[in-house]
Amino acid sequence: MAKIKLKAKSRSGLITVRVLIKHPMESGNRKDKSGKIVPANHITHLTLKKNNRLAAKAMIGGSVSENPFFQFKIPGIKGDEIRFESIDNLGKTLQISKISK
């Protein structure tokens, strides 16, 4: 099952990129039923590239929703390659690349 989904659609010189990541985004502040703190497990860094050039970067905390969704707009045309990467605080990376429609 894909853990990360990306859709890129161009319209009048602007590509709308939508990304949905499957991730628990545990902030490290929440307690479970037995009162133990659930250890932090959330995405910390995001990078968005267009044709191998960095378009946007982000640092996010544990206060972004579970299964986070992001939407970006990049100047570009149909056929541009969009690559998205995320790293969580345990060092796990997820990446996806797609050709814009």
Place this chain on the structure above:
Amino acid sequence: MNRRLFLKRSIATTSVATAVSVGLLTPIKAFANISEFKELSKKTQQRLSSAQEGEFVLKAPEIAENGAMVPITIDASHMSTVKNIAIYVHNNKEPLSAYFEILEASAFITTRIKMAETSVVTAVVSTDSGSFIQNKTVKVTLGGCGG
């Protein structure tokens, strides 16, 4: 919960824990990331006091029924030389939610954040000519950060 899933998950978490204790995974890097983010949060807080109100769009619901999923949209695409965009939730334990660096993209961001309680949400957009903010109060009827 489904028993198979539960077993799978418990095995996964214990294996990560052992990996950390054995030293296969380096937690140092992970901690560095978190402290870096806290630093960024402080910097953003300092910037808030000197910032002026800017002319960009911050879209957030007036009442969020579920604090675990509050959609936020920031559209500053008509502003020039936008360097970064931050989302700051005042009453959260970790007030800085997300920090986007705009390099070759349009200054338009949509995401969904968690909110512990009713709070003022501030969007900070910094450009070459200074920082600009927009405030919006979001009422939360059910908290999403637990605790």
